[in-house]
Amino acid sequence: MENYDKMRVVGRGAYGTVHLCCRLSDKKLVIIKQIPVEQMTKEERQAALNEVKVLAMLHHINIIEYYENFLEDKALMIVMEYAQGGTLMDYLQSRNGNLLEEEEILNFFAQMVLSLQHVHSKQILHRDLKTQNILLDKKKEIVKIGDFGISKVLSSKSKAYTVVGTPCYISPELCEGKPYNQKSDIWALGCVLYELTSLKRAFEAANLPALILKIMRGTFSPISDQYSEELRSLILTMLHLDPARRPHINQIMACPIVVNALMNLHTDTGKVACVRVHRPLSSMPGSRGRTSARGMGSARDALSGKPRALSSVLAWGGGLSLPTRLPIPSQDTQVVQVATGRTQRAAVTKHGRLFVWEPVGVGGETALPGSVDSAHPTLVPRYLEGQAAVTIQHVACGDLFTACLTDRGILMTYGSGANGCLGHGNMNDVTQAKIVEALLGYEVVQVSCGASHVLAVTNEHEVFAWGRGDNGRLGLGNQDCMASPQPVAVSEDIRPCSVYCGVDCSVILTLDGTLLCCGNNRNNKLGLDEINADGALERLVEEVNVFAPLASAPINTLQVQGVAVGTSHAALLTVEGKCYTFGANQFGQLGYEKEPHDRRPGQVKALNSSKISAIACGDTFTVAVTDDGEIFSWGKSARGRLGRVDDEPGVPKKVAITGEDPFNISSLSCSHGNTLVAIRPVQRSGSPME
Incomplete structure (x- = not known):
């Protein structure tokens, strides 16, 4: 950690602690996720490794950038980009019930689609898409997907079986224990899009059995009619109980309202090349260290x-x-x-x-x-x-x-x-x-x-x-x-x-x-x-x-x-x-x-x-x-x-x-x-x- 200055703890999860730090070389704020792998089981270590592996594979402006990792204090330190605008969930809660304009919703959604298309193109399932894992920049205009801790790299045409993810966003096939693929991420993205239009989750219940029942039935409150028929129809198709009837990520991008949002996005912000330069790791400097x-x-x-x-x-x-x-x-x-x-x-x-x-x-x-x-x-x-x-x-x-x-x-x-x-x-x-x-x-x-x-x-x-x-x-x-x-x-x-x-x-x-x-x-x-x-x-x-x-x-x-x-x-x-x-x-x-x-x-x-x-x-x-x-x-x-x-x-x-x-x-x-x-x-x- 000699290259970073810890500022404060910004989160704690099942696998470790998240610190906000300042990178001393350029004074840039970064996030360091501290995962105590030394005390973990083999399976838990594999999950920690998975996040590093997946982050290193992904290079996109709408995905949290991975900088480096190193070992210190009996823990794996993963250094990532800091999104100063907080989570999308925090932003929606700050609205105090005031619905978003459709243009703003589609602006956010288009960026999510671009990032998920990049993820799926690498044969990766995110498996935990939710508003808590979608972050915003300081101006709350640019969306960045993060937290790939339980994502899975698929072989060609393969499917996953393990039941993972946040209950409110899991798909019906997951509830039934059936194999699933990218269409489960589409379901979760549909839940996020519904949340953007309703400021509340599509599926909520007092207990897990009731929640599973709602998901299996596809029961959720109607979407406000202040939004266009095209947007409401898109949400309904993404939340179809049959995964085969849900659209592929490329089909979503081809929807007219999404195409318009994508065009506006590139017109407004310019097309940013997703090129990153990896900094050298700092777990253990080379042989030019000082001797006392x-x-x-x-x-x-x-x-x-x-x-x-x-x-x-x-x-x-x-x-x-x-x-x-x-x-x-x-x-x-x-x-x-x-x-x-x-x-x-x-x-x-x-x-x-x-x-x-x-x-x-x-x-x-x-x-x-x-x-x-x-x-x-x-x-x-x-x-x-x-x-x-x-x-x-x-x-x-x-x-x-x-x-x-x-x-x-x-x-x-x-x-x-x-x-x-x-x-x-x-x-x-x-x-x-x-x-x-x-x-x-x-x-x-x-x-x-x-x-x-x-x-x-x-x-x-x-x-x-x-x-x-x-x-x-x-x-x-x-x-x-x-x-x-x-x-x-x-x-x-x-x-x-x-x-x-x-x-x-x-x-x-x-x-x-x-x-x-x-x-x-x-x-x-x-x-x-x-x-x-x-x-x-x-x-x-x-x-x-x-x-x-x-x-x-x-x-x-x-x-x-x-x-x-x-x-x-x-x-x-x-x-x-x-x-x-x-x-x-x-x-x-x-x-x-x-x-x-x-x-x-x-x-x-x-x-x-x-x-x-x-x-x-x-x-x-x-x-x-x-x-x-x-x-x-x-x-x-x-x-x-x-x-x-x-x-x-x-x-x-x-x-x-x-x-x-x-x-x-x-x-x-x-x-x-x-x-x-x-x-x-x-x-x-x-x-x-x-």
Whole structure:
């Protein structure tokens, strides 16, 4: 809310609170609807998501304009246009029984028809048209339809069944529980038109059964004869009990009295082009946030050897030949998870804050991604602002984009939108974290980013994939790019719990410890070749477009605890803490010797004396962490990939960490040539520091 100033509460509804706010950038008054989605059920979240989705689809001068949404204070904030003239219901009540002139009625009605025609053209039902949801501008001349909270997007020729809407405006078919379509909106619009002519509702009763009876009979008071026969006839046809006999919205527009009103409307006000510019979302600004002076001072204290911080984050690779402590925002920052991409380094703290490290060049200016001006760039930690009351529990990095997940299962992404990898329905870049709206109705429990695609898994074991699709990496049965999350089809008896993305492939881990893989199987890096227990290759698989189980012995019989996927190889961790690797071995990244054309997976026997607790794969190297806090690396050593001076290829060797002994390892992440490790010092007594 740092971009807005709250002025007052202007309404409260079943789903949240409505605030009148001032947008600080241009002092424009806006409405912010605050919907506490974090505490809602899946169905309630879906309803909140629906309003955002529908508003974003509609662009019309007679529909309340949607500006943006963001997450704050455990709630979804929807920023919309403010109509200063209040509701049409308020206006009619202010008439004190004095009927409106027919010209004014038709002026209002023509604008409603235009807006509803736009809504229906998008295959959307409003489902709650009423005078309380029709707003006016300051001069009370321009009509704007709002409140699409229970609207429904229909597929072609489909009908809806759910009984929703305000009782006084629901159609007879709704009362009978029959399927309905756009004709129910026509009924509600007829009720509104009747109200314009009578200053009272067409159907009212002391209780709901009596109201339903009136609606089913189509019983309402006569319309004043001061209005033309054409207007009264139009109302009667719109309130016909048989929906098939009600006019379509285009037929209403063709009525002579409505055509005249439409012509007068355009003559009086001019035809306004419905073009809108979307402002960037402000739920979480990008990585140019400020770091407090106190926080930076504490980081320097930790680096200088003064009282130790609760956590340290070590980095190597990308020109850092040995493990190097990165500065953290403050001495009391406890890092619980780290993630690295081609250009990004990010961390999540124990208290749910997300921060990133930015490279700083000469003069303090942030270096551009890919800059090679300095072999050893200075990295500065910066909290992402705008996280008030939002608890981040997980972060994942792709190439030039980042995904972060809240403790309530809401996913947000920002960065480069190439290939649709942000999941926002387009390929636009986003500088500030934006909610992946298509998943707002689900509780996401884990997310993984590849170079240009993403997989997410929900608490109900559903998997969604989006982004770049070649090589079949999305597991959707094709190679198409997807700009919004798509459900991945898996058998009903399979219960995914974790997902992992490689550069051009994807992996699902199930609750029973089995793996499903899709994408590029070059060098059998996904273990999809059919290799029997004797090591004989029965079928070679280069690529699959849907998720398939492991087929290579011996890994196809193992119970898996975790997996890591590099550019040309992969590693899996068994529940017993053993490490197996497979794929290309040109640089010794598998941790053992084998013939160049041998596609069989093998165990990293050099680590048999240790129990492995975590593994990660970079482009041409592998890193493993043991239960007792030791770190081993092997593979290509160029540009500090292994974090050790000894660069003997293909041999797992310990990475020496100085000044932090003993310690626990909180998180490990590798990507391309970079490695990040979060460690937590342990007191000499052996109990973790608090």
